[in-house]
Amino acid sequence: MSMHIGDSPEEAAFRAEVRAWLSQHAAPRSDDGGNWHDDLHAHSIACKKWQRVLFNNGWAGISWPKQFGGRGGSHLQESIFNEEQAKFETHTGLFAVSLGMVGPTLMAHGTPEQQEVFLPKMLSGEHVWCQLFSEPNAGSDLANVATRAIEDGDDFIVNGQKVWTSMGQFADYGILLTRTEPDAPKHKGITYFIVDMKTPGIEVRPLVQMTGVAHFNEVFLTDVRIPKANIVGGLHGGWAVANTTLTSERGFIGGGSSSWSVDELIDFARERGLDKDPVVRGKLAECYARAQTLTYLGYRLRTAASNRTMPGPEMFVMKLAYAQHWSRTMDVAMEIAGAHGMISGDAAGDAMHWQHNLLGQFAIRLGGGTNEVQQNIIGERGLGLPREPSVDRDQPWRSLAKG
Amino acid sequence: MSMHIGDSPEEAAFRAEVRAWLSQHAAPRSDDGGNWHDDLHAHSIACKKWQRVLFNNGWAGISWPKQFGGRGGSHLQESIFNEEQAKFETHTGLFAVSLGMVGPTLMAHGTPEQQEVFLPKMLSGEHVWCQLFSEPNAGSDLANVATRAIEDGDDFIVNGQKVWTSMGQFADYGILLTRTEPDAPKHKGITYFIVDMKTPGIEVRPLVQMTGVAHFNEVFLTDVRIPKANIVGGLHGGWAVANTTLTSERGFIGGGSSSWSVDELIDFARERGLDKDPVVRGKLAECYARAQTLTYLGYRLRTAASNRTMPGPEMFVMKLAYAQHWSRTMDVAMEIAGAHGMISGDAAGDAMHWQHNLLGQFAIRLGGGTNEVQQNIIGERGLGLPREPSVDRDQPWRSLAKG
Amino acid sequence: MNFDLSDEQQVISDLAAQIFSGQSTVERVIEVESGDGFDRTLWNELAKAGLLGLCLPEEHSGLNMNMVELALVLEQQGKTVASVPLWSTSIGSMAVAEYGSKDVRSSLLPAVVEGKNVVALALANYGANDVMNPSVTATDTDGGVKLSGGKPAVSFAQHASHVLVSAKRADDSIVLALVDLKAPGVTITPVEASNRQPTANIEFDVTVPATHIVAGLEGNGREALRWVHEHALVGLCALQLGISQGAIGIMSDHVKTRTQFNKPLSAQQAVAVRAADQFVTTEAIRVTTLNAAWRMSEGFDARQDVLVAMYWATEGGHSIVIACQHLHGGIGADISYPVHRYFLWGIQISTELGGASQHLSRLGKLIASR
Amino acid sequence: MNFDLSDEQQVISDLAAQIFSGQSTVERVIEVESGDGFDRTLWNELAKAGLLGLCLPEEHSGLNMNMVELALVLEQQGKTVASVPLWSTSIGSMAVAEYGSKDVRSSLLPAVVEGKNVVALALANYGANDVMNPSVTATDTDGGVKLSGGKPAVSFAQHASHVLVSAKRADDSIVLALVDLKAPGVTITPVEASNRQPTANIEFDVTVPATHIVAGLEGNGREALRWVHEHALVGLCALQLGISQGAIGIMSDHVKTRTQFNKPLSAQQAVAVRAADQFVTTEAIRVTTLNAAWRMSEGFDARQDVLVAMYWATEGGHSIVIACQHLHGGIGADISYPVHRYFLWGIQISTELGGASQHLSRLGKLIASR
Numbered sequence A, B: 001m002s003m004h005i006g007d008s009p010e011e012a013a014f015r016a017e018v019r020a021w022l023s024q025h026a027a028p029r030s031d032d033g034g035n036w037h038d039d040l041h042a043h044s045i046a047c048k049k050w051q052r053v054l055f056n057n058g059w060a061g062i063s064w065p066k067q068f069g070g071r072g073g074s075h076l077q078e079s080i081f082n083e084e085q086a087k088f089e090t091h092t093g094l095f096a097v098s099l100g101m102v103g104p105t106l107m108a109h110g111t112p113e114q115q116e117v118f119l120p121k122m123l124s125g126e127h128v129w130c131q132l133f134s135e136p137n138a139g140s141d142l143a144n145v146a147t148r149a150i151e152d153g154d155d156f157i158v159n160g161q162k163v164w165t166s167m168g169q170f171a172d173y174g175i176l177l178t179r180t181e182p183d184a185p186k187h188k189g190i191t192y193f194i195v196d197m198k199t200p201g202i203e204v205r206p207l208v209q210m211t212g213v214a215h216f217n218e219v220f221l222t223d224v225r226i227p228k229a230n231i232v233g234g235l236h237g238g239w240a241v242a243n244t245t246l247t248s249e250r251g252f253i254g255g256g257s258s259s260w261s262v263d264e265l266i267d268f269a270r271e272r273g274l275d276k277d278p279v280v281r282g283k284l285a286e287c288y289a290r291a292q293t294l295t296y297l298g299y300r301l302r303t304a305a306s307n308r309t310m311p312g313p314e315m316f317v318m319k320l321a322y323a324q325h326w327s328r329t330m331d332v333a334m335e336i337a338g339a340h341g342m343i344s345g346d347a348a349g350d351a352m353h354w355q356h357n358l359l360g361q362f363a364i365r366l367g368g369g370t371n372e373v374q375q376n377i378i379g380e381r382g383l384g385l386p387r388e389p390s391v392d393r394d395q396p397w398r399s400l401a402k403g
Numbered sequence C, D: 001m002n003f004d005l006s007d008e009q010q011v012i013s014d015l016a017a018q019i020f021s022g023q024s025t026v027e028r029v030i031e032v033e034s035g036d037g038f039d040r041t042l043w044n045e046l047a048k049a050g051l052l053g054l055c056l057p058e059e060h061s062g063l064n065m066n067m068v069e070l071a072l073v074l075e076q077q078g079k080t081v082a083s084v085p086l087w088s089t090s091i092g093s094m095a096v097a098e099y100g101s102k103d104v105r106s107s108l109l110p111a112v113v114e115g116k117n118v119v120a121l122a123l124a125n126y127g128a129n130d131v132m133n134p135s136v137t138a139t140d141t142d143g144g145v146k147l148s149g150g151k152p153a154v155s156f157a158q159h160a161s162h163v164l165v166s167a168k169r170a171d172d173s174i175v176l177a178l179v180d181l182k183a184p185g186v187t188i189t190p191v192e193a194s195n196r197q198p199t200a201n202i203e204f205d206v207t208v209p210a211t212h213i214v215a216g217l218e219g220n221g222r223e224a225l226r227w228v229h230e231h232a233l234v235g236l237c238a239l240q241l242g243i244s245q246g247a248i249g250i251m252s253d254h255v256k257t258r259t260q261f262n263k264p265l266s267a268q269q270a271v272a273v274r275a276a277d278q279f280v281t282t283e284a285i286r287v288t289t290l291n292a293a294w295r296m297s298e299g300f301d302a303r304q305d306v307l308v309a310m311y312w313a314t315e316g317g318h319s320i321v322i323a324c325q326h327l328h329g330g331i332g333a334d335i336s337y338p339v340h341r342y343f344l345w346g347i348q349i350s351t352e353l354g355g356a357s358q359h360l361s362r363l364g365k366l367i368a369s370r
Helices: A009-025 A040-056 A075-085 A093-109 A112-124 A238-255 A262-271 A278-307 A314-342 A350-359 A361-366 A371-383 B009-025 B040-056 B075-085 B093-109 B112-123 B238-255 B262-271 B278-307 B314-342 B350-359 B361-366 B371-381 C007-023 C026-034 C040-048 C067-080 C086-099 C102-113 C221-257 C271-297 C303-327 C329-333 C339-351 C356-368 D007-023 D026-034 D040-048 D067-080 D086-099 D102-113 D221-257 D271-297 D303-327 D329-333 D339-351 D356-368
Strands: A129-132 A148-152 A155-162 A173-179 A190-196 A202-207 A216-227 B129-132 B148-152 B155-162 B173-179 B190-196 B202-207 B216-227 C119-122 C137-141 C144-155 C162-169 C174-180 C186-193 C199-209 C213-215 D119-122 D137-141 D144-155 D162-168 D174-180 D186-193 D199-209 D213-215
Touching (some): A009 A075, A040 A093, A093 A129, A093 A238, A129 A216, A155 A173, A155 A190, A173 A216, A173 A238, A190 A216, A190 A238, A262 A278, A262 A314, A262 A350, A262 D356, A278 A314, A278 C356, A278 D303, A314 A350, A314 A371, A314 C356, B040 B093, B075 B278, B093 B129, B093 B238, B148 B173, B155 B190, B173 B216, B173 B238, B262 B278, B262 B314, B262 B350, B262 C356, B278 B314, B278 C303, B278 D356, B314 B350, B314 C271, B314 D339, B314 D356, B371 C271, C007 C040, C007 C067, C067 C086, C086 C162, C086 C174, C086 C213, C119 C144, C137 C162, C144 C162, C144 C174, C144 C186, C162 C221, C174 C199, C174 C221, C221 C271, C221 C303, C271 C303, C303 C339, C329 C339, D007 D067, D067 D086, D067 D271, D086 D102, D086 D162, D086 D174, D086 D213, D137 D162, D137 D174, D144 D162, D144 D174, D162 D199, D162 D221, D174 D199, D174 D221, D213 D221, D221 D303, D271 D303, D303 D329, D329 D339
Parallel strands (some): B129 B173, D119 D162
Antiparallel strands (some): A173 A190, B155 B216, B173 B190, C137 C144, D144 D199, D162 D174, D174 D213, D186 D199
């Protein structure tokens, strides 16, 4: 098959079909990138509504096998759909965890019953999922989770605290990492559960961020009872399952559609009378170059996803490049914004949009593992550097100092 | 005493005196920064000649006490002298190690006899000194030196290999770090010697660098006999003495006069017709800002040297800022040079000067400890971060794996 | 040559440190933030200590000091992100003392020293924001100057008694006017600022009496605006110096105590190195700010020096607060944790009165056209 | 959509890898460096494998491939810093094949494929070096064009049979001429290049017959020069991609094996992170270079794509070779250790045909004036 960087005739036809359908079912994207930041609740309702439209029209889970209610299409088709969808005023963020992370994990590791019960309702938008992974002392070092799950008859009883649970306040189900064997080394005593968020003992507390909204939550678990049937990947076998979830997350964060584009930034510079400034032009060019690069890195990932199993360090490269691109572009945007860059609220106009994204950069830098975690993985997988000597890999988790 | 950023009236008078003397004894600096890189031998002769002129006129060792043959002046006066001297076509590099590192070390740790024998001839330029510290497996980790010194009557017999010995091919004496107690922890079994470079068993092999010259040397020591009287700082007490030497080196590298200036870079841009290019102007401005910053960091160090003992992290800050400034400026210079930047030799004209400095940046980045070593020290002393956990601090040196 | 603070300067710095760290605790900052955004208790303490008249003439009850001392005090404010209009009040009142008529000086300054008058600064402009090219227009009238037009993002406008505003006549000459914010024809529209300080846009349709035209009646408007601009910039640098130190302090504590992979973050790959780089940049802000403030205090031309300091305060300060925020990981995103305020202030100061490119452009022009 | 190489492209890449890594060992590079700087043995191998006619038409014994395949081969050259004039000969002969008269094609190309003719490229200019504004002047004469003026730093000029040179008429129209380097009126002055490849300045005072005016007789000079320029730039990107990988490979081996403080360098603070960043940048060079080469091969407008790739090849390539050199510590300064050649080549390519700012300026103009 020869190299082809762009749509093949079949892909172009698919794209045209998608665009035609979208233009009938959604409004064109507004200038401010769909400024839904301010009202998460309204956003969540819009997401559910749109997911239902997708599902009813056969566009939900484009790359998912038909047996799970998907369209049975290719990853490439899904990417094309997402690209086109981003040009319309559509709301999708509520299902990022469900479709991007939980779905692939359950397809890979779930029992047939779990797949049958949960996957279709994920696609239809009936169930919203959240991720209960990070803890106050288990961030980059996720394998350090301390939330305890203790066997009790046909159930486990769970106690602990989770943080950075995106959209947790809207979730029906969660995927949950727990410690079930404290005397095993830390990677080997973890169990992965599906948990119904309405189970007694679960309290979700929103965390307000700099942007003024509470995208993330703390989740407290007190004597939460979960049936054994909800274990994914076997008792103490949760680490491998978590890795499937995380790999999906990194791909999502690296390749997700943005709330902004370099074209919009160029327009912004033009409105501010700076598009002829040679220094600003050079900076816009750098942003453009980075955006193009991400496009091609994305093309390469798609090719890999179509032709083979998931590649080595490419996904981590993409995620790092994306975080850099986001942060650099926002710096340029704030320079262009000038005094306007300091004002929030309606008075700020377009500048507000960029400020939101500036403040939002840390979710990109930190989600799916910090930049530093990615860099270490690239060092190992891309350059063959030895893993950083670890003092805690083989010791019982219980014996490690807790931070 | 009130803040005064610049010469006081007394200092201005001293500067005028210095300038008057210099203009009688030296030619103004040429445009290419005194392009002595090509002929080290001629350079070494010119250095000796100039040092003798300084000595005969009472300008050698301005801040050295009179008892050691110095002028008994202040550090500030010495800085003023160096600043003015840099505006003239003077050669001084050969004595950088002698005066900048060995002198201060012997004044602090030498025996009265060592001080009496060596210091005056250092000042007069009769003796050239070199540093025999680094080894193939002891670079950043200098305390890992493996060159062995074994007691034999009134002498020690030394075997080993040293590298990166600056100007070693011209040196009369060297300061030498050796391992005298392999069973002690690595910092505690090191002895610091003065060695006559004409002692049998010393072989100096020049290392040609990218610039085409051999500023550095490898030095092989085979059964080299050194009298015990040449120990500085006591048997096994060499590490503290070495630290005095290194601190002096960092100050020298951070504050030494450069072979280039931002003014020259601006002139270069003007010659190339790029001084009105807004992007180039912005880059020149950044270089200028960095240069000014180094000036004030230097002022602060001088103030500290005049008023108190040597400060905490300031010297390391200066060295890092200097390395960054050098490297950034050379990047800008090569952009300005364009196609000329790729040509060496006479045909290159001014571009050659900048290319030399581009290639020379690694000496600045690595001399006196790599940037990373400085950053770790700043982390400890500036921010109070705990020292990186060391696996080898307290174990016998002999038991450590050798790289 | 002496780069050290004098004993007197050290006293001022210590006094300011004591007041700000004593009064403006994290709890207090949160309390003020949830109120009207002006810490009046702290403001009164500063007045009592004489710090509101630090650089004002003795005849108006001031301490007659200069920009270095003010920088030392603003540095301490930045360290605690205390919400008081010290920067604008100090710079604005200094401009009045330097250029204003006897009338305006006597009416404004003693009340500033007592903490009763608060001055806002309206130097930034709508559009491409060239401070030397004001967007408010000035028209001479009988006995005064009429101002028309708007100024964006004036901090503390809603709490100030006066605003020092720059305006431009049709012939491009410049006027600096001290406007009473209660005067009819002044419209204040509060806006949200990123750093959550009280901030408003102001529209002017007002005639200012000649007594309150601080500069520009006698052709000295441009020079006076440049003077105010340079002092304002150095004030921002000093604030940013404090903000950088505050952010680095919180970050250092975090990386020392936060354990991941069974060792402190500061012992993880790259964390210590990145932290050290922020320290180096802070030192660059420090020495260049002190130098610019000192040259100004001595009456030397400080144009290039101010731009050098501003380069570090914008480019460097920006990267410091981003790094400190980043090194906190998820914890930093929680706004009940204090580091984010330093991030917001740092970003704000990096854009207030122009970003790094703008300062480098001006500096480049100065040095390349020598 | 397919970003993978085709089987045929993979074969070309493997073949090139085998030839370059087999022939151009570190020892051989040193040997060639101490001789005349042209590895003729390797050149003959490349000819035998057909790689010198890779992108030339079949009628002239070429393989009729295009820029992607050439990029794959140049990447392998970069990895081994092999000293052969593959870049200039390929681009120069491709330009002749694309624009040249039948006469010049038949006389030049078959001998290029056989390895007998070597083509140099004289695109850079004295002064501010705008490639589209040649410093050699062209004057039409009877039956040809007279060239006057000089070109700096032409690599392999002293070993080439021909040079493709850009020149400008008084009316600003452009001429591309293939000049016989043995012709009277051509003066070759060898100069030292930073990357130690044979290089010379050339002075022209020569009349080129119309048959050897490759473009510009019929008003297509500017278009042809742009074509050559873009192809030459992508060729440089591909070389830089190889150089970056070579440098990173040596650096990785070093930090894995070099022990300091009783553990490998790669486990020291910041080393692994910095190494990883270089990998990310190399991947950026790779995907943008492949994209630009592919678009060119397909005949699409690739102006912006070439500049994006050049941005990474210059800015990114430059920082990669500096980081790799730096991470070697003192060892890298010893020129008997191979990493410094990658540094020198990387620096050279970063300045050849303009630095990063120049490419960003052009790109900025294109995207902002849409």
